[in-house]
Amino acid sequence: MNKVYSHFDRFMVFQIKQLLDEKGIPCFVKNEFAIGAMGELSPMDVLPEVWISDPQWLPKAQQFIDEFESQPIDQSPWICTKCNETNAANFELCWQCAEDRDV
Known part of the structure; x- marks a missing residue:
């Protein structure tokens, strides 16, 4: 082992x-x-x-x-494709509309 x-x-x-x-x-x-x-x-x-x-x-x-x-850790914010809200990098769902993050 x-x-x-x-x-x-x-x-x-x-x-x-x-x-x-x-x-x-x-x-x-x-x-x-x-x-x-x-x-x-x-x-x-x-x-x-x-x-x-x-x-x-x-x-x-x-x-x-x-x-x-x-692997580098992505620390950049992302924009929701559904409501165009800016989200922090550690969010997997949009805080505004709960849409999944597009990867």
């Missing part, structure tokens, strides 16, 4: 797990609920981690993770 990713933020860990699942790489999360034991255990021992059981997937998994982490 090989650990391919760990992070304090569970959301980031599950994004990586979902990415690998979508690419067909079998993986699982360890320490999913261990963060509550921080203080009793070392912080490094309770981090959520993504693991793969078959080492043949390690190079591909690391490649996908590296590509994912190197």
Whole structure:
């Protein structure tokens, strides 16, 4: 078994797990609920981690993770195609009319 990713933020860990699942790489999360034991255990021992059981997937998994982490984050506002309202970059729905963001 090989650990391919760990992070304090569970959301980031599950994004990586979902990415690998979508690419067909079998993986699982360890320490999913261990963060509550921080203080009793070392912080490094309770981090959520993504693991793969078959080492043949390690190079591909690391490649996908590296590509994912190197993607730039779009911080620019967007304009709704339905009502022409300007929305912040982190909005997926228009705050004015609830229209989906066109990607």
